Amino acid sequence: MRTGGRLAAAIEVLDDIERRHRPAADALRDWGLSHRFAGAGDRAAIGNIVYDALRRRRSAGWLLDADTPRALGFGALLLEWNLTPQSLNEMLDGDRFGPELLGTDELRAIAARSATEAPSAVRADCPDWCAPLLEESFGQDWVAEGAALAARPPLDLRVNTLKADRARVMAELAETQAAPTALAPNGLRIPPIDGSGRHPNVQAEPAFQKGWFEVQDEGSQIVAELAGAEPGMQVLDFCAGAGGKTLALSAIMDNRGQIFAHDAEKARLAPIFDRMRRSENRNVQVVSRASDLSALTGQMDIVLVDAPCTGSGTWRRRPDAKWRLTERQLDARIAEQAAILATAKEFVKPGGRLVYITCSVFSAENGAQLAAFATANEDFAPVDHQALWQDLFPDREGLGRILPGGGIILSPARSGTDGFFFGAMRRLH
Known part of the structure; x- marks a missing residue:
């Protein structure tokens, strides 16, 4: 053609x-x-x-x-x-x-x-009703952030450190232009395509079939690192879905301790079994029935809630979703997130951590949601997100935006990743 x-x-x-x-x-x-x-x-x-x-x-x-x-x-x-x-x-x-x-x-x-004369929402390539939401989240940078969410995305990979290291995978994928990611310690990035080009089919690579790496946006890798999982811990991934963050946490924990992977929609868990076998993640237990979680109440070092959200942070990859999204759907997601947090908190042990993650850039789903939870739950307090970021990513302060009330925002314009929110609360007693 x-x-x-x-x-x-x-x-x-x-x-x-x-x-x-x-x-x-x-x-x-x-x-x-x-x-x-x-x-x-x-x-x-x-x-x-x-x-x-x-x-x-x-x-x-x-x-x-x-x-x-x-x-x-x-x-x-x-x-x-x-x-x-x-x-x-x-x-x-x-x-x-x-x-x-x-x-x-x-x-x-x-x-x-003239592009410079276009209205702000046009330059941000967003629906009119989303413009105030982006401005609330990013202030004077909102147009640039919206424009970055309308750019072509890279292809990011996470090296599975249970089976390989970054240098080994880079050598295997030398023809793909894969290079180390800016922040994620085990990430590789293949640049965005130009014109009529296409990304390589990395899942056909022998290294993928051998479980050496997974396809995962760098932002998703970063929030998994921020969760603070360590070998020997007891972790509940409460909204595990297909298991991307579950597998990342398992590798961070070096297959030691225990991760319980659960999702309210059981069908979403289906891909995790093949992924676990290929990647040799041996400390993951899939819990498909909510009733089976009762034994975990008050026992978890970390409960990770990768909450259902509008997905506004993934507009580079799913741009059609940007135009199908409605205010009614946003309101429904906000209510759903609050209900999930209210349930998930019961599994955190005293001194443990409740981690809240979205792939949204809207404040109502992010900082506001965390603030509302803190107000309603005096036995939880935000961790020091500035110190957490500095500990993991020293000298990279500008790449993650730390919110005054607690939480960290990743975005295409600032961190070069999909849009993500990370917030962590420690249970006091």
Whole structure:
């Protein structure tokens, strides 16, 4: 396929997403099933256009003064693929499978627009109702943070220190440009892709099959490190999901002590069993039934709550979720988080730690949630987050934002990671 055919296909997928209000991954999968002739390179390029269009939806629509699938597809190429209106029309000219060239009205609209004159929410590429939430979280940096959440993400890996070390995995993945992460001590980063490129299929690598590494954003690795797990501890991962942080904690604990992995949605735990076998994590016990947790009450050194949230910190990877999110969903998540914390606290022993994590950048789900818990539970007190950060990441103070009331924020613009919140409370008695 030439560029025109790829752009036409991307516009078709964007139209499907818009009309049927469905996830981008589902629309791209269905397009691929009905166009089996398309090669892997074409599928990757089409996917890149679609995801670029969704990440930059506000700015693409503003650039062409329209919010149609066509405008978003063309806008994605103009904003992210280093093309000009003239060079794009030259590429499309004569391509019978491509969309119509940019017309006079579209060219006039583009010429009249300047990125520096765009409204703040457009430059942040966020829904209008999310703009105040980002400003509340990031202050004067909110537009830059929103823009960073609309950029292409890197591919991060966590070296499984139970089976390998970072140098060994780097040597195995030399062709992927993997390099050490800035903060996570066992992380590797493959840079964001350019244009029509695609990340290597690292899960097909022998080193992955041998359990030497996991795919995990650096921010997720960092909050696992901050949790403070040590060999011999008793740890409950209360919202374990597929087990990414469970496995990271297991490696930090050097397979000593015990981790109990639980999730209220039992089906989410299914992938953890194969991951444990491949990675040789032997100190993890999966507890699928809530009733089986009763014996752990008041016994845990650490209870980790990786809470369900809006996922606003993952907009680089799931940009379609940004436009499906509603205020009602945010309110529902806030209530759910408070209920989970109220349940999880009972498992923390005196002197133990309750760790609260989200992949959101909204204060209502983060610092405000932690403050509300502290007010309602006088037997818990925030740890010294500044000291915790300095102890683990000395001389890297600027990469994590320490909140005055307790908690740490990671974000793409500041730390180069997905957006994460980390907060820890110690049980006093």
